[in-house]
Amino acid sequence: MLVLLFAFAGTINAQVVYKVDSKYDADIKVYVASSKYDADLVVYEVSSKYDADKDGLWFFCDSKYDAKKKVYFVDSKYDADLIIFFADSKYDAGWVNNSKQHLLK
16 A cells, blocks of 8 residues: 555656756756657646646646756757647647656656
């Protein structure tokens, strides 16, 4: 039972991110694409960390200490570790390029 609780807690926190001001402070450098077809991950921003329970559902927290990953947004896709597209619906969120999943683990 305790193992399941920790597994569930890890899933809840898996998509909690913090936006940093320097690429040197980031775990992942992210570029925002203008089309979901150019993205590795389709992201939908949720309003609560408890809703960030699936890949692509991101909650931006106010403290880097609460985040699972720190992200820095770059201006060029060539500088990015991960290319994302912001969706209008949470049902569109998820991986397009599964080979990049390790970046959010």
